[in-house]
Amino acid sequence: MRSNAGVIAVTVVALFLGVLAVTQIQAQDVYSRSLQLETPASLTTLIANLSERNNAIKEEILDLRHRTDTAREAIASGKGSLTEAERQLSPLRVFAGMSAVSGPGIIVRVEGTFDERALSDLVNELRNAGAEAIAVNTARVGPRSWFGATPDHALTVDSAAVSGPWLVRAVGSTEVMYVAMTRTGGIIGQFQLIYKGTRFDVTRESALDLPALATPLR
Amino acid sequence: MTTTASAERTRLTHSLVLLLPAVLFGLLVSVQWRTQSDRNELTVRYNTPLLDAAKTLQNEQNTLKAQLADLRAELDQIQTSASTQSGSAKDLQARIDELKLVAGMHERTGDGVVITLDDARGAAAAKDIEKSICHNTDLTDIVNQAWRGGAEAIAVNDERIVGSSSIYCVGSTIMVNGTLMSPPFSVVVIGPQNDLLATYDDPTQLRDIKQRRDVYGLGFRVSRASGLRVPSYGGALNVKYATPR
Numbered sequence: 213m214r215s216n217a218g219v220i221a222v223t224v225v226a227l228f229l230g231v232l233a234v235t236q237i238q239a240q241d242v243y244s245r246s247l248q249l250e251t252p253a254s255l256t257t258l259i260a261n262l263s264e265r266n267n268a269i270k271e272e273i274l275d276l277r278h279r280t281d282t283a284r285e286a287i288a289s290g291k292g293s294l295t296e297a298e299r300q301l302s303p304l305r306v307f308a309g310m311s312a313v314s315g316p317g318i319i320v321r322v323e324g325t326f327d328e329r330a331l332s333d334l335v336n337e338l339r340n341a342g343a344e345a346i347a348v349n350t351a352r353v354g355p356r357s358w359f360g361a362t363p364d365h366a367l368t369v370d371s372a373a374v375s376g377p378w379l380v381r382a383v384g385s386t387e388v389m390y391v392a393m394t395r396t397g398g399i400i401g402q403f404q405l406i407y408k409g410t411r412f413d414v415t416r417e418s419a420l421d422l423p424a425l426a427t428p429l430r
Numbered sequence: 431m432t433t434t435a436s437a438e439r440t441r442l443t444h445s446l447v448l449l450l451p452a453v454l455f456g457l458l459v460s461v462q463w464r465t466q467s468d469r470n471e472l473t474v475r476y477n478t479p480l481l482d483a484a485k486t487l488q489n490e491q492n493t494l495k496a497q498l499a500d501l502r503a504e505l506d507q508i509q510t511s512a513s514t515q516s517g518s519a520k521d522l523q524a525r526i527d528e529l530k531l532v533a534g535m536h537e538r539t540g541d542g543v544v545i546t547l548d549d550a551r552g553a554a555a556a557k558d559i560e561k562s563i564c565h566n567t568d569l570t571d572i573v574n575q576a577w578r579g580g581a582e583a584i585a586v587n588d589e590r591i592v593g594s595s596s597i598y599c600v601g602s603t604i605m606v607n608g609t610l611m612s613p614p615f616s617v618v619v620i621g622p623q624n625d626l627l628a629t630y631d632d633p634t635q636l637r638d639i640k641q642r643r644d645v646y647g648l649g650f651r652v653s654r655a656s657g658l659r660v661p662s663y664g665g666a667l668n669v670k671y672a673t674p675r
Contacts, residue, residue: 218444225448229455247481247603247610254601255480258610261598262487265608268666269494276501283505287512297509297522303669304526307593308533311674332574333567340596344672355533355593358577383672421675429532 306345309354309425313345315383317420318390320400323377324410328359328367330403334380335359337399341392343382347422349374354425372426386416488610495664502535534592534663538583540620541656543627545572547639548614548649555647562646564613566599568639569606572617573597575636579629581621583660587611590663607665614649618658627654 250258283296305311320334335353338346346353351369360368366375382389393400393414400412509523530536547569549555550562573591576584584591589606598605603612619626629635630652642648 218447222447225452225455229458247484247612248477250477250601250603252476252480254603255477255484257600258603258605259480259483259487261600261605262484262491262608262610265665266487266491266494268668269491269498272666272668273494273497273501276498276505280501280505280508283508283512287508294516294519294522296505297519297526300505300509300526301522301529302674303667304529304533304535305674306669306672307667308529309593310529310532313672314675315672317671328574329567329571332570336566336570336596336598339594340598342594342668344594344669355591356577356581358574360578385671422672 307355308429309345309352309357310428312424313383313422315344315420316386316418317343317381317383318386318393319413319415319417319420320380320382320393321377321413321415322380322410325407326367326376326378326410328361330407331367331378331380332359334399334403337392338380338382338384338389341384341389343384343389345383345422347381349379350423352423352425354429356429370425370427381417381420381422383420383422386418390414390416484610491608498666499662499664534583534590537662538620538660540582540658541623542581542618542620542658543576543623543630544653544655544658545576545617545619545630546614546649546651546653547572547617550642550647550649552647554645557646561642562648563602564604564615564648566597566604569597569604569615569617571636571639575629576617576619576621576626579619579621579626581619581626583620585618585660587615588661590661592663592665594665594668595663607663618655618660620658620660623654627652 247255279296279299286295302311306313320338331348335346335348335357348367348369351372351374353369357370360371362368362373366373367378368374392398395401400414403410403412509526512519547564549564555562569586573584573586586597586606587609589595589609589611591606595607603610604615605611633640639648639650643650
């Protein structure tokens with residue numbers, strides 16, 4: 213009788229435990245990845261990023277409306293649409309990495325141990341901060357660029373070796389990129405903790421000259 | 431004397447049998463309680479308006495991107511019809527079209543591979559949450575690997591990867607080209623299938639992801655696929671500071 217009671221008690225506990233374990237796994241499953249569980253701080257960052265991007269799209273919409281009208285008028289008056297085509301060409305050449313570019317921006321200098329994944333993360337972070345053109349040493353980073361490493365610890369950009377110290381140059385809004393890199397808890401701060409002994413310097417630059425992609429894309 | 435000792439032992443065994451589940455039970459209750467207590471008062475007070483704001487902005491962005499796509503198509507059409515007029519306009523238009531193709535401004539279709547990435551599900555996942563969920567760096571590694579394998583076009587959950595794209599992570603939400611997304615992720619890659627498969631199979635590559643798949647059950651699968659479609663980039667071109675030389 214006594215031992216039966218014990219078995220029943222254990223069964224009840226085990227059952228309850230099972231139910232709880234399942235609830236726990238499900239709770240994490242649903243909560244962990246949904247927007248609803250983000251902290252107010254994360255949500256605020258997301259909102260700032262979204263609204264910045266929406267503003268950029270709005271600006272381009274306004275610009276395109278104006279250009280569409282101008283192109284229509286030009287064609288109607290027999291002037292053709294050469295001017296509009298020329299205007300379209302230059303941002304596209306920058307965007308595709310097909311032309312050498314000049315402009316303000318920042319330089320991230322890395323001296324010491326570093327690897328291709330960190331370089332890829334750094335480029336990702338610069339792009340998120342609005343970098344319009346990026347180069348690592350003399351190699352321009354294009355839309356399809358990839359990062360690798362050679363057996364002797366040099367890094368590669370599109371299979372061309374680039375050895376340290378690395379100068380990652382980015383053209384774009386100097387202040388936005390500078391703050392994105394150097395803010396507390398930002399990528400440089402993280403690198404400094406992971407790659408102890410490696411030196412990271414971020415500088416604001418008023419004029420940078422970046423080369424075009426070595427091999428044009430097809 | 432012996433009988434008492436044996437009864438004592440049996441009681442002790444029973445108590446021990448109950449002890450283990452009791453401890454586990456306590457552990458689970460506390461974990462459950464902590465999960466809930468993370469949503470503190472501040473979170474509850476500010477999250478609703480912030481969530482609404484984020485959703486409104488995302489919806490606005492979808493509308494804006496649709497408008498942008500319409501305008502781009504309209505201007506394209508004007509340009510194309512005008513470029514039939516003169517030889518130089520025709521050449522210029524051909525160069526623009528070529529640039530748009532490599533920059534990701536046109537939709538692409540073709541064969542390639544599809545990579546799926548998802549949070550681990552099941553018991554193994556509970557061992558280490560950090561290692562069993564997808565991170566933005568997993569996606570940047572997967573995309574980097576695709577370019578290495580000769581990819582011509584890539585999209586992550588229907589967002590085209592272009593020169594300005596970043597895979598950004600805030601909290602546990604991932605943003606690509608300004609679009610909010612969460613797992614599962616589907617990375618569609620158009621390019622040479624055998625080279626792409628070989629680069630993902632290479633045991634020296636993506637070691638971290640593969641190890642987490644084997645140990646924690648992270649969802650990671652690469653499969654050959656035909657008739658894939660990668661949409662055109664729908665965001666802003668955003669070239670303000672860089673001038674071509």
